[in-house]
Amino acid sequence: xxxxxxxxxxxxxxxxxxxxxxxxxxxxxxxxxxxxxxxxxxxxxxxxxxxxxxxxxxxxxxxxxxxxxxxxxxxxxxxxxxxxxxxxxxxxxxxxxxxxxxxxxxxxxxxxxxxxxxxxxxxxxxxxxxxxxxxxxxxxxxxxxxxxxxxxxxxxxxxxxxxxxxxxxxxxxxxxxxxxxxxxxxxxxxxxxxxxxxxxxxxxxxxxxxxxxxxxxxxxxxxxxxxxxxxxxxxxxxxxxxxxxxxxxxxxxxxxxxxxxxxxxxxxxxxxxxxxxxxxxxxxxxxxxxxxxxxxxxxxxxxxxxxxxxxx
Amino acid sequence: xxxxxxxxxxxxxxxxxxxxxxxxxxxxxxxxxxxxxxxxxxxxxxxxxxxxxxxxxxxxxxxxxxxxxxxxxxxxxxxxxxxxxxxxxxxxxxxxxxxxxxxxxxxxxxxxxxxxxxxxxxxxxxxxxxxxxxxxxxxxxxxxxxxxxxxxxxxxxxxxxxxxxxxxxxxxxxxxxxxxxxxxxxxxxxxxxxxxxxxxxxxxxxxxxxxxxxxxxxxxxxxxxxxxxxxxxxxxxxxxxxxxxxxxxxxxxxxxxxxxxxxxxxxxxxxxxxxxxxxxxxxxxxxxxxxxxxxxxxxxxxxxxxxxxxxx
DNA sequence: CTGAAAGCGCTAACAC
DNA sequence: GTGTTAGCGCTTTCAG
Numbered sequence: 065x066x067x068x069x070x071x072x073x074x075x076x077x078x079x080x081x082x083x084x085x086x087x088x089x090x091x092x093x094x095x096x097x098x099x100x101x102x103x104x105x106x107x108x109x110x111x112x113x114x115x116x117x118x119x120x121x122x123x124x125x126x127x128x129x130x131x132x133x134x135x136x137x138x139x140x141x142x143x144x145x146x147x148x149x150x151x152x153x154x155x156x157x158x159x160x161x162x163x164x165x166x167x168x169x170x171x172x173x174x175x176x177x178x179x180x181x182x183x184x185x186x187x188x189x190x191x192x193x194x195x196x197x198x199x200x201x202x203x204x205x206x207x208x209x210x211x212x213x214x215x216x217x218x219x220x221x222x223x224x225x226x227x228x229x230x231x232x233x234x235x236x237x238x239x240x241x242x243x244x245x246x247x248x249x250x251x252x253x254x255x256x257x258x259x260x261x262x263x264x265x266x267x268x269x270x271x272x273x274x275x276x277x278x279x280x281x282x283x284x285x286x287x288x289x290x291x292x293x294x295x296x297x298x299x300x301x302x303x304x305x306x307x308x309x310x311x312x313x314x315x316x317x318x319x320x321x322x323x324x325x326x327x328x329x330x331x332x333x334x335x336x337x338x339x340x341x342x343x344x345x346x347x348x349x350x351x352x353x354x355x356x357x358x359x360x361x362x363x364x365x366x367x368x369x370x371x372x373x374x375x376x
Numbered sequence: 377x378x379x380x381x382x383x384x385x386x387x388x389x390x391x392x393x394x395x396x397x398x399x400x401x402x403x404x405x406x407x408x409x410x411x412x413x414x415x416x417x418x419x420x421x422x423x424x425x426x427x428x429x430x431x432x433x434x435x436x437x438x439x440x441x442x443x444x445x446x447x448x449x450x451x452x453x454x455x456x457x458x459x460x461x462x463x464x465x466x467x468x469x470x471x472x473x474x475x476x477x478x479x480x481x482x483x484x485x486x487x488x489x490x491x492x493x494x495x496x497x498x499x500x501x502x503x504x505x506x507x508x509x510x511x512x513x514x515x516x517x518x519x520x521x522x523x524x525x526x527x528x529x530x531x532x533x534x535x536x537x538x539x540x541x542x543x544x545x546x547x548x549x550x551x552x553x554x555x556x557x558x559x560x561x562x563x564x565x566x567x568x569x570x571x572x573x574x575x576x577x578x579x580x581x582x583x584x585x586x587x588x589x590x591x592x593x594x595x596x597x598x599x600x601x602x603x604x605x606x607x608x609x610x611x612x613x614x615x616x617x618x619x620x621x622x623x624x625x626x627x628x629x630x631x632x633x634x635x636x637x638x639x640x641x642x643x644x645x646x647x648x649x650x651x652x653x654x655x656x657x658x659x660x661x662x663x664x665x666x667x668x669x670x671x672x673x674x675x676x677x678x679x680x681x682x683x684x685x686x687x688x
Numbered sequence: 689c690t691g692a693a694a695g696c697g698c699t700a701a702c703a704c
Numbered sequence: 705g706t707g708t709t710a711g712c713g714c715t716t717t718c719a720g
Contacts, residue, residue: 068712068714069715070713073691078691079690079692080691081691082690084714084715084716087715088715092689092690093689093690094690097689112713113712113713113714114430114491115428115435115436115714116431116713116714116715117714118426118427118714119425119427119428119696119697119698119713120695120696120715120716121715122696134446134456135447135448135449135641136447137447140446144473147472157471159459159469159471160459161459175463180423180425307642307646311646329447330642331642333619333623334619334622334623334626381697381698381699382698390706390707391706392697393699393700393707394705394707397699397706399698399699404706409705424698425697427697427698428696428697428698431698431713432698432711432712433698433712434712
């Protein structure tokens with residue numbers, strides 16, 4: 065049932081090192097011998113023992129992946145890409161959830177050290193203090209946030225908002241409101257808000273915005289504030305907020321064109337006409353793994369990769 | 377930076393087996409010695425090499441987890457539990473997606489064999505032929521579906537439907553429609569449909585049902601068929617279908633009490649008054665790991681575990 | 689080109 | 705109680 069390199073060697077009447085060479089595609093094996101050995105390997109379905117190989121190699125490649133929430137549309141897209149890319153590289157992913165809590169991240173780092181994780185991919189879909197991120201010594205790629213000297217894949221917040229605004233403007237909307245995140249969140253919050261204000265300024269639109277917490281409920285509760293004035297269209301900083309706004313529109317009967325940043329399947333289904341800006345989450349995952357691989361291969365340069373793909 | 381048991385031994389002036397004993401909490405070590413060794417271990421942050429241990433043990437515990445879709449509310453809940461439970465057992469999970477395709481499952485099984493996965497947890501949230509499931513030789517737990525001689529965690533379909541129906545009935549609804557899955561799906565389909573019909577019969581309700589495919593879109597398209605008659609309340613076989621029905625209610629302006637089986641965060645948020653029957657997905661995950669552990673420990677009995685917890 | 693032999697870091701007999 | 709020793713399955717010199 066479970067063969068070892070030794071048994072294969074005996075069956076082939078060769079030394080085990082030859083079998084090893086065949087397994088590792090060492091060119092200096094006579095093709096005749098190679099085929100003989102390969103045939104036996106195939107016939108028996110022999111698989112070299114992973115642990116033994118790992119031990120010999122001195123390290124087993126394991127990448128820790130910290131997502132913020134498993135059931136999040138945008139993150140799942142990225143995670144899917146990461147999983148696939150890592151599989152190709154024969155790297156084992158270790159997935160954990162931060163649930164948007166920096167403290168959890170710290171905790172996971174500890175676990176990773178214990179489990180001898182070589183590298184980490186961290187989803188930063190929420191404000192995360194630099195000093196916590198710094199706690200990870202070793203290869204690291206952060207997604208959706210940037211820090212000095214730390215590799216990252218981040219999204220073009222300005223482009224996302226500007227793009228949505230332009231489209232709404234093109235459609236003829238002029239009273240465009242904005243539901244955003246508080247400035248304490250540098251990227252999803254501050255940056256996007258500023259882009260909104262910037263666009264308003266350059267297009268002579270009177271800003272009408274409210275900043276809330278990153279939850280549908282908070283968005284829902286504060287949405288009414290925007291509608292003390294007439295509103296044609298509403299831009300939401302995230303899909304989560306858009307869900308709250310959608311509920312508001314249901315309850316209040318207000319009709320407006322919806323636009324949001326992110327990928328949210330149920331919302332996309334319920335509101336097919338809404339504008340959504342997908343950053344290219346899948347691409348981001350692939351890129352993250354690529355960056356990580358480079359770090360693992362010793363290149364220690366820092367890169368900040370901008371991902372931006374428009375959709376819908 | 378990276379120590380071995382040998383170095384620790386030298387630093388402590390003990391043999392490496394003593395260090396090993398300390399690591400493995402072998403009782404027959406003088407507490408004095410133990411402390412001395414432990415102190416050094418702690419000070420240096422020494423972590424025994426996983427691969428070496430795994431090799432020695434002859435097997436590295438890896439459990440393959442086949443979910444149908446990463447971003448599914450119900451499954452994420454279960455997956456979360458599985459991840460946590462496996463972590464406690466120091467078992468590495470290998471997560472892959474089936475995307476509701478039996479062929480993918482077969483493919484993943486192959487991968488698992490290559491990667492020397494010891495056991496599998498399979499999410500069966502869709503019809504899956506027995507012969508495919510059989511392809512996995514070895515410890516296996518199937519969630520949400522049962523097969524002869526295969527360990528499983530399954531849900532009490534009858535109870536779920538009956539429970540929702542009873543509650544609707546209690547609330548005074550009499551014209552209760554049902555949106556279900558076709559009979560080709562044994563559990564989510566046939567079983568639930570029958571439970572609906574059963575309830576109708578025993579409570580003298582005129583059945584009003586439509587069977588559709590397992591997608592929101594299909595539900596949405598066929599929903600109108602139910603409303604050729606007056607409807608007070610609607611029971612949906614799954615959260616996905618409920619999403620389609622919700623859209624229908626939006627578009628058609630029909631008002632009715634909604635009820636569905638499953639856990640769906642956005643829906644729960646949008647329709648807080650809807651009745652939902654949560655099977656206890658988290659519990660199911662814990663149970664799945666427990667069953668698997670027993671198999672790994674050699675008990676080869678088959679168990680079919682019924683999970684049922686009511687909520688909302 | 690191929691085989692013999694020496695370990696990788698750890699655990700488990702087996703001695704003392 | 706504790707040290708010594710023999711491998712687990714594999715890769716990698718080092719000789720032939």
